[in-house]
Every structure is written in C-alpha cells, then in structure tokens.
Amino acid sequence: MLLCEDRIHPSRRAILGSAGALFAWSFIPKYAHAAGGRDPRFVAIILRGALDGLSAVAPIGDPGYAALREAIALSTSGDHPALPLDGFFALHPAMPNFARLYKAGQALVVHAAATGYRERSHFDGQDVLESGQPKVGLTQSGWLNRALAALPPGERIAQKGALGVGPIAPLVARGPAPVLGWAPQTLPRADDDLAMRVMDLYARKDQALARALSKGLETDKLATQSGMGDMKQQGGPADPQGMKMIAAGAAKLMAADTGPRVAALAFEGWDTHANEGAATGQLANRLGGLDSAFAEFESDLGPAWKDTIIAVITEFGRTARVNGTTGTDHGTGTVAFLVGGAVKGGRVVADWPGLAQGQLFEGRDLKPTTDVRAMLKGVMMDHLGLSAAILAEQVFPGTEQLAPMRGLVA
Numbered sequence: 001m002l003l004c005e006d007r008i009h010p011s012r013r014a015i016l017g018s019a020g021a022l023f024a025w026s027f028i029p030k031y032a033h034a035a036g037g038r039d040p041r042f043v044a045i046i047l048r049g050a051l052d053g054l055s056a057v058a059p060i061g062d063p064g065y066a067a068l069r070e071a072i073a074l075s076t077s078g079d080h081p082a083l084p085l086d087g088f089f090a091l092h093p094a095m096p097n098f099a100r101l102y103k104a105g106q107a108l109v110v111h112a113a114a115t116g117y118r119e120r121s122h123f124d125g126q127d128v129l130e131s132g133q134p135k136v137g138l139t140q141s142g143w144l145n146r147a148l149a150a151l152p153p154g155e156r157i158a159q160k161g162a163l164g165v166g167p168i169a170p171l172v173a174r175g176p177a178p179v180l181g182w183a184p185q186t187l188p189r190a191d192d193d194l195a196m197r198v199m200d201l202y203a204r205k206d207q208a209l210a211r212a213l214s215k216g217l218e219t220d221k222l223a224t225q226s227g228m229g230d231m232k233q234q235g236g237p238a239d240p241q242g243m244k245m246i247a248a249g250a251a252k253l254m255a256a257d258t259g260p261r262v263a264a265l266a267f268e269g270w271d272t273h274a275n276e277g278a279a280t281g282q283l284a285n286r287l288g289g290l291d292s293a294f295a296e297f298e299s300d301l302g303p304a305w306k307d308t309i310i311a312v313i314t315e316f317g318r319t320a321r322v323n324g325t326t327g328t329d330h331g332t333g334t335v336a337f338l339v340g341g342a343v344k345g346g347r348v349v350a351d352w353p354g355l356a357q358g359q360l361f362e363g364r365d366l367k368p369t370t371d372v373r374a375m376l377k378g379v380m381m382d383h384l385g386l387s388a389a390i391l392a393e394q395v396f397p398g399t400e401q402l403a404p405m406r407g408l409v410a
Contacts, residue, residue, distance in 0.1 A: 040157065040307050040342065040383050041254050043263045043297065044144055044172055047290070047314040048126060049270030053334030054320060054366060055283055056095075057109050057348065061088035064355035070322045072278040080279030085109070089348045093279050094288040097295045098339065106343050107294075108408070110336040110375050111350035114316060114368035120330035122271070125315030130172035132373065132396045143395050144264055145175030147380050150390045157261040157384065165250050165265035166237065173264035180260055184249060238269030240289030247293035251300035267293075270314060274325035294339050306341035309383050309409065313372055319364050320355060333366030336375055342383060344410040371402055378405035 058074040059065050060082065066073045074082040074090060082090035083099040089111065091099050101107035117128040117136075124136045132143025148158040161178025164170060169181050236242045246265055253259045269286055276283050290312070298305050317334030333353070338345065353359050353367035361367040373396045380386045380395060381404045392400045 038307050038342075038383075039261070039304070040309070041261050041263075041301065041304055041340075042144075042379070042383060043250065043254075043265070043308070043310040043340075044170075045290075045293070045310060045312045046126070046130065046170055046172065046264070046266040047270045047312060048122070048266055048268045049272075049314075050122065050125070050316050050318055050330060051270045051314040051334055052272055052276065052283060052318040052328050053111065053113075054318070055276070055278070055328075056092050056287060057085070057111055057335050058082055058090050058092070059088060059111075059352065059355065060090045062352070062355045064357075064359075068320045068322070068355055071326055072276055072322055072328075074279060078279070082279070086348055088352075089350075092284065092287050094284040095291040097291045097298075098337070101294065101298070101339055102346055105346040105410070106341055107337065107339045108343060108345040109348040109350075110338070110370055110372075110405075111348055112333045112353055112366055112368055113336045113370045113372050113375065114333050115372050117316065118332065120316065122315060122330075127171070129313060129315045129372070130170060132172075132376075134398045140171075141175030142170070142172035142264070143376070144172045144262065145177045145179065147384065147386055147391075147395045148177035148262060149175060150386060150394050151384070160258070160260035161262075163250060163253060163260040163263035165246055165263060170264045170266050182249065182253060184245060237265075237267050238286070240285055240292065243267050243286075243289035244292040244296055247296040248300055251297045255301050255304050272318065272327050273323070273329060274327040276322075276327040297340075308340035309342045309379055310337075310339040311376060311379060312337035312339070313376075317366055317368075320360055320366055321364065331365035332361045333368040336372055338375070338379070338408060342410055344408055349405075349408075370405075373399055374402050374405045375408065377402070378408050380404075382406065382409035 054069065055072060055074065060074065060076060074092065076082050076084055076090055080093045082093055083096070084090050085102060089109065098107050115128050116134055117125050127136045130142045131139050133139055145162055148162055151158050158177055161180050162173040163180050163182060164173040165182055167183050169179055173179055237246060250263050250265055254261065254263055267290060272283050275281065294310065297308065297310060301308055313336050314334055316330065316332055318328035318331040320331070323329055351369040353369050357363065359367060377391045377396060380391055381388060386395065388404060391404065
C-alpha cells in the first residue's frame with residue numbers, strides 16, 4: 001500500500017491567504033473583461049487527497065467493475081442505491097443535488113480524466129494540477145490566476161481578481177492578477193476604530209501595506225453586507241458542514257455586484273486508503289459535503305447561477321482494486337465535475353478505457369483518456385473568452401497539441 005506524504009511542501013505553503021479578524025490579499029491594480037455579453041462566474045474546487053472516481057461515478061455497466069471493487073462496489077439496488085445517470089454510469093447516492101442538476105442539464109461528468117502527471121505523490125500531483133504546468137515546481141503561479149491576468153483590460157471579471165478561499169489561498173489562485181483572500185472567521189473581529197488606527201499607521205510608514213489593508217477592509221465590509229459578519233467556523237475543509245459553510249461564504253461574496261467573479265477553494269480528506277466505505281461511510285460523508293456545496297452555490301448566487309460554472313478537480317485517482325484495508329491506494333484516472341447554470345450538462349463525457357486487466361493503466365489504475373487541462377481550456381475559452389493561443393502559451397504552457405474540449409458551455 002502506498003503511504004501518504006506527511007511532510008510540508010514549502011512551495012505549496014507560501015502564505016498569501018488570510019485568517020482571523022481581518023482579510024489579507026495581494027492586490028495589483030489591473031483590469032480585464034468578460035467574454036461576450038455575459039457576466040460569468042467561475043469557481044475551481046480542488047479536492048485534496050485524490051478522489052476515487054470509480055466510487056463517485058461508478059461504471060456499473062462495465063463487466064469488470066463489481067469484481068474489482070468487491071465490498072465497496074455500488075449498485076442501483078439495495079438500501080442505498082446509486083443514482084443512474086445514463087445506463088452505464090451511476091452516481092454515488094450521497095450526491096442527490098448533483099443528480100438533480102444533471103437531470104436539469106446543469107451538471108456533467110468527465111470520466112477517466114487526469115492531468116499529464118503520472119506519478120503518485122499528492123504534493124507533486126497537486127502542484128501540477130494547480131500550476132497548470134507540465135512538470136512539478138516550474139512556477140509559483142496558478143493557471144486560474146494567469147487566465148485572469150491574460151484577459152484584455154476594460155471589464156469587470158478581473159477587477160476584483162481571484163477570490164482565494166481559506167487560510168492559505170490555493171496555488172491555482174496565486175499569481176500576477178489580484179488575489180482577494182477570505183476565510184471563515186473564528187477569532188474576535190477588530191473593531192472599526194482599531195482598523196482605522198492601524199491603517200493610519202500603515203499610511204505613514206508603508207504605503208503598500210496601507211493599500212492592502214484598505215482593500216481588506218473593503219472585503220470585510222462586503223462580507224458583512226452579505227450577512228456573513230457573524231459566521232463562525234463549524235468545521236474545516238474536510239468536514240461536510242465546513243464544505244457547506246465555505247461554499248455559502250464564497251457564493252455570497254461572488255453574488256454581490258461589486259464582488260469577485262472568479263474563486264478557488266479546496267476541500268480536503270479524499271485520501272481513502274482504509275475503510276473507504278461504499279454507499280455509506282467515510283467517502284460518502286465527504287461526497288455529501290461536496291454535494292451540499294453545490295446546493296449552496298446554486299442558492300446563494302441567485303440570478304448569477306445561470307452564468308456560473310463550477311469545476312471540481314483532483315490531483316489523481318485511486319487504484320481500481322480494493323486493497324487489504326477496504327480502501328484504495330494512489331492511482332491515475334478519475335472524474336472531474338462541471339456544475340452550474342452555464343454548463344451544457346446532462347451527460348457523462350468519457351472515452352471509456354474499460355476495466356479488464358489488460359485495459360488498466362500499469363495493470364492497476366483506471367487508464368486516463370481525457371486530459372483535465374483540455375476540459376479546463378474549453379471552459380476558459382467558451383466561458384471567459386480566452387483564446388486558444390493564450391491558453392496554450394500562458395495558462396497551460398506547452399499544451400499547443402492539446403485541443404480545448406468544446407461544447408461544455410451552454
């Protein structure tokens with residue numbers, strides 16, 4: 001069984017985010033514009049720990065599925081039946097909101113997907129996933145931030161930059177474009193008098209810090225106006241309630257007319273080496289948290305939901321076979337989700353490789369047949385208006401031969 005790294009990866013832990021009573025951020029004055037007449041919203045949700053795509057969206061129509069998954073195999077019958085999608089794939093029963101949106105044509109699955117990374121280190125896999133680079137450690141900026149930075153000046157989608165949710169802004173949101181940090185608060189809030197005195201001190205000593213504090217106070221005010229002033233932490237990013245709360249906070253910020261249009265957040269706890277569970281259990285609880293996050297975005301974004309796309313991605317998948325501790329180890333192919341009113345959904349997009357022994361990647365993993373970057377490039381092109389050249393050269397460098405996946409946006 002592969003073991004998980006317990007070390008801290010310095011490149012992934014550079015502090016840019018915020019915590020406590022005030023908000024912190026990196027702000028560079030820069031303006032960009034949205035595609036067409038839409039006022040689009042885009043959210044990237046990173047699932048840290050490598051989601052088991054064969055459990056999230058089970059290929060129950062594949063003759064090899066049930067034998068490989070043994071005790072954790074899903075079924076469309078029994079006490080907790082999986083939710084049929086298209087006759088071949090079935091959704092985990094902990095995701096009724098996704099199933100509802102799927103039927104409404106507002107959600108889709110991309111299966112047998114992966115980045116270009118083919119090793120099994122969480123930290124390296126997340127680095128490649130979020131940086132958008134072909135290899136580990138090539139940059140300290142993320143593809144979402146570079147996408148914003150590449151938009152032409154003059155419109156509002158990048159005026160507030162990327163919203164980086166959490167105590168540390170995800171790598172995918174960091175870079176030259178503005179980054180607005182926000183995290184649910186557990187510490188007592190600083191009162192207005194203290195904030196003004198600190199800003200006066202900064203103004204006389206450090207103009208850059210003064211500008212940063214001023215922008216942070218603006219975000220704090222926006223959060224308060226959105227009804228989030230008394231929000232208390234009810235769980236972390238690995239807790240279902242925490243996922244729901246984080247999504248609600250991000251959605252309220254993005255729903256405001258003056259709020260950010262693009263956000264990145266991360267949910268944790270998807271590393272299911274032991275006691276993964278099937279229709280119920282450890283993985284089911286987290287999938288339920290992710291599913292409730294979709295509902296929060298749909299509810300709190302209000303009219304902006306129709307112009308929203310949420311992309312859910314993870315660093316790699318898990319082994320096709322169950323291991324000796326009723327879990328799954330680090331693998332390769334997995335699933336990605338697109339959810340939102342701007343998604344052309346109601347389908348599973350897959351060039352299915354099969355689960356027979358000879359069809360598995362290295363004899364153990366779901367073989368990846370779709371590159372996650374192609375999916376993201378298609379969304380960036382059709383939803384945010386980025387060109388294929390910019391996507392290949394700046395956002396996902398070195399992907400000139402990887403065509404954007406079109407037709408994902410309604």
